[in-house]
Amino acid sequence: MQVYDTGTRKKQPLFADGATELSIYVCGPTVYDHIHVGNARTFAMFQALVNYLRFSGVAVKYASNITDVNDKIYAAAATRGMSSSELAKQATEWYVEDTTRLGLGRPDMEPTATGSMAEIIALVEQLVERGLAYEAGGDVYFRVNEYREYGKLANRTLDDMVAGSRDDLDPGEHKQHPLDFTLWKGAKPGEDTSWDSPWGKGRPGWHIECSAMAEQTLGAEFDVHGGGIDLLFPHHENELAQSRGGGRPFARLWMHAGMLEAGDGSKMSKSVGNIEKLCDALDRMPAWQLVLFYLSGSYRSPLSWSEQGLHDAQVLGTRITETLRRSQRYLATVQTKGVGEDDSFADSTREWEGIHEALRDDFNTAEALKELNGVLYDLNTDVDEHANTQLVRNKRKAILEFLQVFGIGALEPAEVDVTAEAQALITARDTARAKKDFDESDRIRAELEALGYVVRDTAGGTEVINSEDAPEGEGAAVVGDDPDVVPDPDPDAEPDPEDVISAEAADGEPAQVDG
RNA sequence: GGCGCCGUGGCCGAGUGGUUAGGCAGAGGCCUGCAAAGCCUCGUACACCGGUUCGAAUCCGGUCGGCGCCUCCA
Structure with a gap:
């Protein structure tokens, strides 16, 4: 690396x-x-x-x-x-x-x-x-x-x-060179903490x-x-x-x-x-969204703090979750057979190759995200094509490992607790759908949504997920709603904060992050 | 003024001397009762001007523009 x-x-x-x-x-x-x-x-x-x-x-x-x-x-x-x-x-x-x-x-x-x-x-x-430092007036300076x-x-x-300083350098009362800097500062009035030192009370x-x-x-x-x-x-x-x-x-x-x-x-x-x-x-977005946003650019490059960028991160996170959910469903419904058809045999080595290559070259997380997206794509394609479940498990493993490394395990699909009541509704809805009674079907869907579930009709059967785990906007519709009435996206979603936000304090002085 | 970084398609954002970045947004399509998810198709970008080269967005020079830093004390 x-x-x-x-x-x-x-x-x-x-x-x-x-x-x-x-x-x-x-x-x-x-x-x-x-x-x-x-x-x-x-x-x-x-x-x-x-x-x-x-x-x-x-x-x-x-x-x-x-x-x-x-x-x-x-x-x-x-x-x-x-x-x-x-x-x-x-x-x-x-x-x-x-x-x-x-x-x-x-x-x-x-x-x-x-x-x-x-x-x-x-x-x-x-x-x-x-001889690299000297005491003067209760302070100690580096020479x-x-x-x-x-x-x-x-x-x-x-x-x-x-010669080229933006401002005139202050030669300093005690300094031997204007660029000499303080190692130890004598205690000053108004400072309420100090430590004993060979140069008197002060602080570093x-x-x-x-x-x-x-x-x-x-x-x-x-x-x-x-x-x-x-x-x-x-x-x-x-x-x-x-x-x-x-x-x-x-x-x-x-x-x-x-x-x-x-x-x-x-x-x-x-x-x-x-x-x-x-x-x-973090109050207005999940941590994974912020982390994915950070990862979206190379750590060395300036990165724009923008609602668009945060949105992109949110979409990516949702895609990760949905892909995992989708593949999970596939594994649950497909008839597995053969030796080694088990998560414990999953091998993510191949899927990690591209990601490793990206990260090992100056920790290029933007490139790594591209590679991850490739894995997501391949996994979705595998599911579409009913690929060997071992291939599916391998890719899932790589994705889950990726989430673990970057602390975004929250993107793993949550378990859905389907109550007996909900299960009954699902069954009833399936029956209605089989009879093409879509009015009834939609009515039941509304009932399920009232119970906190979002319904998805998939190739593998009816699936419900908890509303709070659903992507924003999904499941918001109610039966009888005018289909044309769609919640308007924020009409003026402009990049929010202007200005650089950095290791810099609000007053512009470079001291918030130091070491 | 000094040192450094950077200017990529509507947006974010990688990368490379000749090969599709990727994503988002947008348009169309497949699938689908609807919805959701997924998949397919569509944009041929690289500040400007010179130069090097068979060939540069990628190298060199210049111009313009943006960004970071330029102590402590005050």
Whole structure:
């Protein structure tokens, strides 16, 4: 498997020579509010990658941090009239709750800044000892001039950055170079948390937290460091400088997820309404829909947050469910015979070939979805052509495995609990239909719908499913309805939120997702 | 201004030096009492201008447009 490495700007083998295990660190959120769907994209894609690797038999150690000490938390806590630690605790719960709802599972380790304070301080001390950092006015700064490779990850030079900065760089009261960044900040008035350090009471800078947490969870050297592309500079550059400067090999590869943005190319802005919280999105759609939406584009490319895209994801999910239901029905009704005609003999190897090929090339989930669609198509065709049931079972297995890997098992058709009353109605309706008494048949169908069933007349006989499992709109019709009266689709279904939604806070400052 | 990414058919969104992406939406059809599901058929896209090449949407240069990032503090 190969992935695009930001550090070398090339696709690189994911595994080090001879390695069979992987360790992955991904920058998680700063906890001061609910995360939004842009943040969630990054988390979902990396978790999906981990799940896929495990499905492929790879042992993965996956860590993703929770930044619970940061400027943004102090600021937000003040606004809310609560203490920063209270807010961090609350927002951590929100984060865990919201991302768990995605259904993809959780990282193995979720270190916090507050839980890594000793490691952070130790690392800063080492940098000071090595001459890569200096204390000034109660703060400790990293000395970028002393780290020769500063800027290499993000592909920029100190000179370029100083000369070509968008804004005038603030030389800083105590800084030796305008790009020197804070490792430790002395406690300031209004900040309600601080920790003892060799430089007095204070708290860690944003970047050093991740260096320490990554090392604490995965060791001094690990395989992949991930995060949103907006964190490339300065956050990841600084992490690398700190850890490498401190003598650690640090991450071997850097993977960056693209931003979620508006489809009309509108500028990122602070305008209201351009961000949808993950919890809100999950309140209005099933998790599988959001996950399929994320998977519909390559993780590295920008992806447009649009109602159209969400609709497409919904349709795909429905197709998956319907295909499984259809094939299940086929297996239940077809006369199976012969040895090995059993799920336990199903072999999905062949169906996975195309999917593997796609995913092993830089985790191309869009391509994988195309391959999955091919499996769905083949399975439907098999059913149409009354193919060997083993072929059907093989394909079903592949699809079910796919659902499991991507945490969308909810798409598996639900069991239908057909009550005796319902069964009687079905039988009565079949009788009526046999007599071509369609008025009676439709009347009974309405009765079944009142009981919460949607009726489908299939080649294999009458089938009912629970209304709540039926695709939107199906079964809404009532006998006697004018057939011309169809519920209007949303007349102005425009792409909803404009503007980029990314690892960026509502106020446009790049600090929601960090590490 | 610097660094980077990108401009694909109505929409989303892959990919490749010469071969159908896929899906959604739309039209027609098969099946079907109706509905649902499934299947079949239909669009010959790749910002613009040059160049390289037998051949480029795919490589190079330029133009235009979009996007991301450009510390901390304030």
